[in-house]
Amino acid sequence: MVTVRFLCQFLPQKIPIWTWYHVPRRFWSCVVIDKTICQENTGNSEDQSKSWIKTRKKKQHSLPPKPANDHLPWEERLADAVTPLWRLSYEKQLQLKFEEQKRILLQLSARLSGDADPLNPQPWTRGQLSFPLLPTLPSPVLGGYRNKSTFSVNRGIDGDPKTVGFYVGTGKGRNIVCVRSDHLLNMPEKHKEVARFYEEFIRQSPLEPCILFHEGGHWREITVRTNAVGSTMAIVYFHPQNLTQEEIQPHKETLVEFFTHGPGAACQLTSLYFQESSMTRCTNEQSPYQLLYGEPYIFEELLGLRFRISADAFFQVNTSGAEVLYRTVGELSKADRSSILIDVCCGTGAIGLSLSKGVEQVIGIELIEQAVQDAAHNASLNGISNCDFRSGKAEVVLPQLLPSLDSAAPLFAIVNPSRAGLHYRVTRAIRNCTSIRRLIYISCKPDGEAMRNFAELCCPPDRQKKLLGDPFVPAVAIPVDMFPHTAHCELVLVFER
Numbered sequence: 001m002v003t004v005r006f007l008c009q010f011l012p013q014k015i016p017i018w019t020w021y022h023v024p025r026r027f028w029s030c031v032v033i034d035k036t037i038c039q040e041n042t043g044n045s046e047d048q049s050k051s052w053i054k055t056r057k058k059k060q061h062s063l064p065p066k067p068a069n070d071h072l073p074w075e076e077r078l079a080d081a082v083t084p085l086w087r088l089s090y091e092k093q094l095q096l097k098f099e100e101q102k103r104i105l106l107q108l109s110a111r112l113s114g115d116a117d118p119l120n121p122q123p124w125t126r127g128q129l130s131f132p133l134l135p136t137l138p139s140p141v142l143g144g145y146r147n148k149s150t151f152s153v154n155r156g157i158d159g160d161p162k163t164v165g166f167y168v169g170t171g172k173g174r175n176i177v178c179v180r181s182d183h184l185l186n187m188p189e190k191h192k193e194v195a196r197f198y199e200e201f202i203r204q205s206p207l208e209p210c211i212l213f214h215e216g217g218h219w220r221e222i223t224v225r226t227n228a229v230g231s232t233m234a235i236v237y238f239h240p241q242n243l244t245q246e247e248i249q250p251h252k253e254t255l256v257e258f259f260t261h262g263p264g265a266a267c268q269l270t271s272l273y274f275q276e277s278s279m280t281r282c283t284n285e286q287s288p289y290q291l292l293y294g295e296p297y298i299f300e301e302l303l304g305l306r307f308r309i310s311a312d313a314f315f316q317v318n319t320s321g322a323e324v325l326y327r328t329v330g331e332l333s334k335a336d337r338s339s340i341l342i343d344v345c346c347g348t349g350a351i352g353l354s355l356s357k358g359v360e361q362v363i364g365i366e367l368i369e370q371a372v373q374d375a376a377h378n379a380s381l382n383g384i385s386n387c388d389f390r391s392g393k394a395e396v397v398l399p400q401l402l403p404s405l406d407s408a409a410p411l412f413a414i415v416n417p418s419r420a421g422l423h424y425r426v427t428r429a430i431r432n433c434t435s436i437r438r439l440i441y442i443s444c445k446p447d448g449e450a451m452r453n454f455a456e457l458c459c460p461p462d463r464q465k466k467l468l469g470d471p472f473v474p475a476v477a478i479p480v481d482m483f484p485h486t487a488h489c490e491l492v493l494v495f496e497r
Contacts, residue, residue: 074157077168078179083485086185094136094481097489101479102133104447104491108474111451112458129477136479136489137328140320144188145484147300148317150223151195153202153209154178162209164199164222185485190267191224194234197264198222204258207251210239213278218243218251220277225309228319231298233271234259235289235311240276248276256292271295273311284312284370297374303327303354305382313371314347321482325490326354328478329440332494333412335359340405342413342436344394344426349375349387351414356384360409364389365397395423402433411435416442421449427456432469439472439495444482446491457495472497 069077079086085093109130139145156163156178166184169175180199182192202209202219210217220237236255240248252274258264259272272293279286289311297308300315303323309315316322329351335341339359343352346364348371356362356379364387366372372391379387390397405411413436415422421443430436439457443450456465457472472495480490 074168074177074179075183078166078181079184081168082166082181082184083186084487086485090138090142090484093484094138097479097481097487098133098136100487101136101446101477101489101491102129104451105129105131105133105474105477107447108451108454111455112474131474132476134476134478136481137324139318139481139484140324141318142484143185145318145320146186146188146191147227147315147319148223148225149181149187149191149195150221151181151191151198152178152221153219154211156180160203161211162199162203162219164195164202186483188226190226190230190232194224194232194264194267194269195222197259197267198234198236200263201255201258205251205254210241213239216241225298225311227298227300227309230268231270231295232267233273233294233298233309233311234267234269235273235275238274238276239278241278252290252292260293269294270298271311275311283368284310302350305350305353305378307348307350307353307378308374308381309348310370310374312368313374314368315350316482318482321480322350325442325480325482325492326351328480328492329414329442330355330358332440332476332478332492333358333414334438335412336410339410339412342398342401342411344398344413344415344422345417346375346389347371347416349378349389351416352387352389353378353382353384356387360386362387363401365394365401366391367393393423395425398426399429402429402435405435409435410437412438412440414440414442417450417453419445419448422453424456427453428466431457431467431472434469437497441493441495443491443493444488446493454493470497 069080072080085096088096106129113130151164152167153162153164154167154176155161156165163178163180165178165180168177168179181187181195205219207219208217209219218239218241220239222237223235225233225235238248255274256272259267259269271291274290274292275282275287276290277287297310300307300309300319302319303326307315316325333341333355335355335358337358337360341352341355341359341362343349343362343364346352346366349364352362352364353375364372364375366375366389369391372389375387375389379385379389390401411433413430415426430439441450441453446454454474456467458474459467460471461468475494475496477494478492480492482488482490
C-alpha cells in the first residue's frame with residue numbers, strides 16, 4: 001500500500017496556516033510520496049479508484065462512478081454508491097481529493113487567465129496554479145461521523161416496499177433497490193438503529209409507503225439527528241394524500257407509542273417530530289414540524305460554544321470536521337477587533353459566533369427563519385452580544401445592508417452557500433463594496449455554480465454587468481475533508497484585493 005505524506009506533515013504541528021503564503025511556488029501543490037514503497041501498489045480496489053481520474057470525461061465536473069459492480073453483494077454496491085472511497089486507505093483518500101481540487105482550481109486559473117499567450121505561458125498551462133493549494137486537512141473522525149442522516153423508503157432486496165435505507169440504482173433506469181445501511185462506515189450506530197425500528201413500525205402499519213406521490217401511500221423518509229452526548233432527534237415525513245386530520249391523528253399516536261413504550265423505545269429518542277407534506281422538501285414555514293414527543297431541540301458543543309439545533313436547521317454533518325473547518329477559516333480571516341464580519345448563508349451562526357471574539361461585530365444573513373432564531377438563541381446562550389442575525393434572501397438583504405455600514409470600518413466577508421452557489425446580486429454587492437478587501441468562500445461543490453461566482457468576483461470591471469469594483473484575486477485554497485470515504489470535501493478559497 002502506498003504511503004502518502006503531505007508536505008505539511010514535515011512542518012511543526014502548530015504552524016499557522018497563513019505562513020503558507022511564504023512557501024515557495026514550487027511546493028504550492030506538492031505531494032511527497034515515499035518512492036520506496038510505491039511499487040507495492042497492487043490492490044485491485046486502489047487501481048479501480050485510480051481509474052476514476054484516468055477515465056474522466058473532459059466536460060465532467062465531478063468524480064465519475066466506479067465501474068459496474070453488479071456482481072457484488074447489495075451491501076457493497078450501496079457502499080460504493082454512498083461511500084465510494086471506502087476501500088482506500090485514508091491517506092489515499094486525502095491524496096485523491098487533493099488532486100481533484102487541484103484539477104478544479106486549474107480550471108479556475110485557466111478561466112481567469114483567458115487565452116494563454118504562447119510566448120508567455122501562464123502557470124496553469126504547465127499544470128501549476130497561480131495561487132497556493134495546501135494539502136487536504138483530514139477529518140479527526142473517520143467512522144460514524146455523520147450527525148444527520150435521511151433514510152428513504154422503497155422496495156428492498158426482497159421486494160418489500162416498506163424497506164428503509166438508501167438507494168442503489170436510478171429512477172431513470174427503473175432499477176431502484178432500497179438497501180439497509182447497517183454496513184456503511186460513515187453512519188453512526190444510533191442512526192442505523194432508528195432506521196431499523198422505523199422499518200419495523202411501517203411494516204406493522206396498515207398505511208402504505210409513499211414511493212411515488214401520484215401512486216398514493218403515506219409513510220416517507222425519516223431523518224435522524226444526533227449529537228456527541230447521544231441525544232437523538234427523529235423526524236418522520238408523511239404524505240397526507242386525502243386523509244383528514246382526524247384520520248391522521250391515530251397514526252401519529254401509534255408512532256409515538258411505538259417509539260416511547262413499544263420496540264422503538266430502545267432508541268431512547270430525545271425528540272420525535274412529524275411533518276405532513278405533499279412536496280419533496282418543504283420548510284417549517286411551509287409545513288410546520290409537529291413535535292409529537294420530547295424536547296424541541298438538541299444541543300451540540302463546537303469549539304467551546306453550545307449550539308441549539310432545531311428540526312430543519314443547517315449544521316455541518318461532521319461536528320469534529322466542522323471544528324477543523326472553522327479553525328481554518330478563523331486563521332485565514334486575519335480579522336482584528338475593529339473588523340466587521342459579514343457572514344452570508346450563516347445557518348445557525350456557527351462560523352460567526354466562533355469568530356465573534358476577534359471582531360467588532362458579526363452580521364449574519366440566512367434564508368431559513370428558524371435557523372436565524374437558533375442563531376440568535378445561540379448567541380444569547382453563549383453570552384455573545386456583538387452578533388446580529390438577519391432573516392431573508394441574501395440577494396435582497398446584502399445589497400441593502402452594505403451601503404448602510406460605516407465605510408471607515410474594515411469589512412471582510414465569509415460566504416458558505418449551498419451547491420446552488422451565490423445569487424448574482426450577492427456577488428455583485430460584494431464586488432462593488434470597496435470596503436471588503438478579503439473574502440472567504442466555502443464551497444462543497446467548487447466545480448458547480450461556485451465557479452460562476454469565482455468568475456464574477458475576479459473578472460475585469462464590466463459596466464454592462466454592473467461589476468464596477470476592483471476584481472478579487474485568489475490568494476490561497478485549502479481543502480478540508482468533512483466527508484471521509486466519499487469523494488466530497490469542502491474547499492476554503494480566500495480572495496483578496
